[in-house]
Amino acid sequence: MQDQMRDQPSGDSPDTATGAPPPLGRYYEVGGRRLLLHRSGTGSPAVVFLPGGGAVGLDYWNVQERAAELTTSVIYxxxxxGWSDRTDAPLTCAEVTDELRDLLRTADIPAPYLLVGHSLGGLYARLYATRFPNEVAGLVLMDTDHEDYDAYMPRQLTEMRGAWDPDQELPDELPEEAVALYRGLFAQMMADWPEEIRDSLIERHVSPEWIMDGYELVPYRDRFLDEMRRTGPLPDVPLIVLTAMDIDDFKKAVLIGESESLLAEEIDGKRRLHDALAASVRRGENRLVDGAGHASIHWRRPDAVLQAIQDLLGR
Known part of the structure; x- marks a missing residue:
């Protein structure tokens, strides 16, 4: 294993949910806002993880640390x-990619990058590669969202989800049994993590502010997808898509009446979409990942994520 460079805890935090500092990482100022970043390892290209909606960088610590044995590895x-500064409304996809680019430069992490995007983070990773192709060595997209997602889904499912309004359906405060359910799920996923990381993450994930982070993105999803439709085609970069083939407990916790048959159709549609996405570039591949669902692919199958990273680094 190579010598590792590692960020130390910053010692302060803008997290209004608890006021406690993050267990790992340091802050960098970008565009007048403080952003938390943690790096480990050395080497190039750097592996950079882009979290999904409702997720934070440290959720990918288990894979990030293993990737750090191969090269520079970054979560943010x-x-x-997470622990970064907040705004009144989510950034646009272009603003997210500009922010990430500026953050990596400020943190002195030079291109090229192997971008690992999960769900919504997959949109951002693709847009970064489209806008700055010379800075991207490859893409790993974990169960990525896509602007054509609904076109591959059964009509009944898209109608059900389109009619669901979190402002109307969600209570002002989640009941204790829901908080306990989330706490248990996160504890299960991070059972073998260091206590100082696991406990800090779980407490914040069950805080009202963090719980609502994912739901507050729902009204903006169509705007994000429209923005992606207006971008150019994905450049011919090495690409591995990882498609989660199971339904995990996180998914079951947020069901809005979908039947098992509809969810099975969703997985099949997602597989076909990801096949098409992989086929859109010369060096693309879609890998089906059993034993994990959409939210838990990096927890349940870190081996599949790390293998994809290793394979792209090897190219």
């Missing part, structure tokens, strides 16, 4: 998430 909280 974009504006409005």
């Amino acid at each position: 909280d974009r504006t409005g998430t």
Whole structure:
């Protein structure tokens, strides 16, 4: 294993949910906002993880640390998430990619990058590669969202989800049993993590502010997808898409009446979409990942994520 460079805890935090500092990382100022970033390892290209909606950089610590045995490995909280500063409304996709680019430069992490995007983070990773192709060595997209997602889904499912309004359906405060459910799920996923990381993450994930982070993105999803439709085609960069083939407990916790048959159709549609996405570039591949669902792919199958990273680094 190579010598590792590691960020130390910053010692302060803008997290209004608890007021406690993050267990790892340091702050960098970008665009007048403080953003948390943690790096480990040395080497190039750097692996950079882009969290999904409702997730934070440290959620990917288990894979990030293993990737750090291979090269520089980076996790961060974009504006409005985790321990980073917040804004009144989510950033546009272009603003997120500009912010990430500026953050990596400020933190002295030079291009090229192997971007690892999960769910919503997959949109941002693709847009970064489209806007700055010379800075991207490859893409790993974990169960990524896509502007054509609904076109591959059963009509009944898209109608059900389109009619769901979190402002109307969600209570002002989640009941204790819901908080306990989330606490248990996160504890299960991070059971073998260091206590100082696991406990800090769980407490924040069950705080009202962090719980609402993911739901507050729902009204903006169509805007994000429209923005992606207006971008150019994905450049011919090495690409591995990871498609989660199971339904995990996180998914079951937020069901709005979808039947098992509809969810099975969703997985099949997602597989077909990801096949098409992988086929859109010369060096693309879609890998089906059993034993994990959409939210838990990096927790349940870190081996599949790390293997994809290793394979792209090897190219």
